[in-house]
Amino acid sequence: MMLKNRFSLAWLGAQEWLVLLLWFGLSLIVVLKEISIHNINDYLVYKHVFIHVREHQNLYLHYPEYFDVNNYGPFFSLIIAPFTFLPDNIACVVWVLLNCAFLLYAVRQLPLTRLQQNIILLLSSHELMGASSYLQFNTAVAACIILSFSLILKGRDFWAAFFIMIGAFVKIYGIVGCAFFFFSRHRLKFIAGLLFWAVTFFVLPMIIASPAFIVQCYKDWFNALRVKTAQNDQFEQGIVLQNISAMGLIRRVFHLKAFNDLLVFMPGVILFCSQYIWLKYKDDRRYQFYILCSVLLFTVLFSSSSESPTYIIAFPALCIWYVLQYPGKVNNIFFIIAFLLAQFAQSDVFTPWFRTHIAVPYAIKALPSLVMWCVIVWQVHARQFLKLAPVTA
Structure with missing residues (x-):
């Protein structure tokens, strides 16, 4: 022990x-x-x-x-x-x-x-x-x-x-x-x-x-x-290291060459803005931190200019969310999977086949951040942040 x-x-x-x-x-x-x-x-x-x-x-x-x-x-x-x-x-x-x-x-x-x-x-x-x-x-x-x-x-x-x-x-x-x-x-x-x-x-x-x-x-x-x-929209012409975003992920997974990014961007904006219906909690530190995490993730996920190094903006949001949670197996497993996919999907931790055929062409680096952002939006609307320990620092 x-x-x-x-x-x-x-x-x-x-x-x-x-x-x-x-x-x-x-x-x-x-x-x-x-x-x-x-x-x-x-x-x-x-x-x-x-x-x-x-x-x-x-x-x-x-x-x-x-x-x-x-x-x-x-x-x-x-x-x-x-x-x-x-x-x-x-x-x-x-x-x-x-x-x-x-x-x-x-x-x-x-x-x-x-x-x-x-x-x-x-x-x-x-x-x-x-x-x-x-x-x-x-x-x-x-x-x-x-x-x-x-x-x-x-x-x-x-x-x-x-x-x-x-x-x-x-x-x-x-x-x-x-x-x-x-x-x-x-x-x-x-x-x-x-x-x-x-x-x-x-x-x-x-x-x-x-x-x-x-x-x-x-x-x-x-x-x-x-x-x-x-140019960021031209992933089918070999530009696979650009548009590592929610739009790029959806484009590549479903092979949608003629795809209007606004079909993803606008619902994303609406979902993001919907978090402000709980502004009666605007003085609650836990709500404030959830909005911070949402902003950091949204900035990268809904920009077609996002690249792998852009995720230094998004990844701290996953870490902030994690340190706010009560310890538990579900949160730990979720974070470990997100951590591995977000940081190591394009590295030697995974096999060359996975990197070449899955991680890079399908913009998998964006997946854990997108899931995390959706979880945060849901938690805000479910007022899950009120179940966290008060932030006193």
Whole structure:
């Protein structure tokens, strides 16, 4: 019994050194590996956002310095600017570790116990490693959404708006933080904060480029996102690593080539909004956390731009849900299955045949998150969150 307790999840979560080692260590190892094989293409894309803004070049064209195209807004040029003055390899390491630290800080701000926070970090460390291998901004987007939630609960609405707008002006996703509006006790201040930061972030890139060019950048960004959305629908032409979403899952499982994503997206929006009929519980921490989990999952599941590294936004929601539950075999079995499919379906844990013929072509990574989101929506409507222990941290 002592040995069993020593290696329980609670025991592992209590080991602060282990949590930090896995959180930063796995990501450091993977970024060093990517650097060693010269696979830092995404960072080169980011770096050139700043360079192209400064030189008044279109941000959304193909350039010989890297593969793929940029899909981030012109405001991102200011975020990435400090890194462009470092050697690329060093910049990649610093970029990844700072993103890890940012998400760590965001999780630490959640009104949960230290043990619950540690378990979330421990269970999410492998997903973080996967996101870090791509050097993407998704880790910071997850941090922005979680921070906006925590800051609104703390009454710091102006700064919650700050993080919402950072996410929105870089990758659109951050705008989902507005879903926490009803938890605000200072709604006019929150709205004013959104407007203030929106104007500020719109104008700030004009420090390094002309106003006319920046305005044109926003127009080009809108068009680039439209093109990318159209491309994400072309999974039948071999683009199997895009659209790992609820729409992509349904398209692939049922082989629906001519499929309108709105047939899934709109019911998803209606179901999501239906959770607000229980706003009489808006001051209940358990209800608030369920909405947070729903927002994190919805953001990824109902975006045709979702890729494997995007799931660093969704996976913490599964972990938050899990630490809120009473211990039980059903919850444990459900989470273990979700954990394995979400994090390891495309890894060597499963057979090459499964990865090649099931996990990748059918976007199986989206399945546990979709099931979890449906469970959360059902639990909200059944008011299952009221049966949880009160969140007191």
